[in-house]
Amino acid sequence: MTEQIILETTPLNAVDRCDRCGAQAYVRAVMLNGGELLFCGHHAKEYAEKLKPVVRAIQDETAKLSAVSSNVN
Numbered sequence: 316m317t318e319q320i321i322l323e324t325t326p327l328n329a330v331d332r333c334d335r336c337g338a339q340a341y342v343r344a345v346m347l348n349g350g351e352l353l354f355c356g357h358h359a360k361e362y363a364e365k366l367k368p369v370v371r372a373i374q375d376e377t378a379k380l381s382a383v384s385s386n387v388n
Contacts, residue, residue, distance in 0.1 A: 341359065342373065344366055345372040347370070
């Protein structure tokens with residue numbers, strides 16, 4: 316089993332867009348060659364298995380999708 320490193324980096328925000336479809340990105344994949352790809356939750360799941368051999372680290376913020384806002388009345 317390959318262990319993936321979880322990044323402690325700048326959080327993804329609304330400006331970060333999925334490289335596949337342009338939706339808001341919730342996952343950053345840092346490649347072995349130093350490049351990075353950003354994915355929405357849907358595409359991160361779709362490409363997860365294909366990325367495993369070429370990824371150095373994953374920053375997964377998909378938990379934000381199910382988080383309850385404290386601003387809800």
